[in-house]
Amino acid sequence: MPRAMIIDTDTASDDAVAILMALQHPDIDVKAITVVNGNMPVAQGSINARYTVEVCGKDVPVYDGVDAAITRDLYRAYFFHGPDGMGNMNYPAPKAPPAPGHAVEALIRVIRENPGIILVTLGPLTNVALAVLQAPDIVPLVSRCVMMGGAANCVGNITPAAEYNIWVDPEAARTVFRSGLPVEMVGWETCRGEANLTEEDMRYCKEVINTPLAHFSIDCNASALSANINWLGDPGLALPDPVAMAIAIDPTICTRASKHYVEVECDGTYTRGMTVVDELGVTKYDTANVEMWQPLVKKGEPHITVCWTIDAKRWKALLYDLIK
């Protein structure tokens, strides 16, 4: 039986490819897509998500969610994904309207209806945080919460310390990390460098695979491609959300993972949204540390799985399979 999945997303171009991968995979049954503030306002993210569903010829409900961070000012990523989030390709408007009801309610209902479901988060954690606060009973019903977000003790992409999804709504991210959800953190560092599609990879998609889905996947990322090179100095096309989705579909694409306490810095001047990973387990040695980390420590052994490395060849092979 296909595995049930629900996807929470601030749908811009790399989210679209991640959604496409889940929709096209024969072993994944996407029950719903919930849209959150982030890269785009929810209204635009919703358009992008619904268009992607239609490109795949599927019929999956897309619910609109929270259009702001819990307490922070808005900061959208137009500079990265283009004004429409989809590389300004002038795609037609989707035919389907958003599904009736709110994304937070949909998350709670769909998780309750599908015990063991996989939750994949591709944007800021606002919707998911509100869902677990309103309905803590959903936490043990989620078998895996695969998260594109954070940067495990390394460089950020929106500030030197933080990855965008966590930085946009750090309070929400902290709520999710502390909630007990079985988070698998696929951080920014695993989604760049050799994970990027090279010029040759992109040519392979468009000229050899050469399907509508292959063209869509590369074309909608035109803005992201130039931003990745010019803003971040990283050659090639980074596709962070699809890398996380690849691991959600096939956990063995993550080649090294370990469990840790992870906290989110909400107060730091330079470190807002930093994901602080207790990589060496030092929080247990010192009274001050133990107290500071109480919200996680009192829940028992570390339960956040940090993905440290991926098999870049296999992630790309899975992508290629799903855009054929």
Ligand SMILES: [Ca+2]
């Ligand atoms: Ca995203």
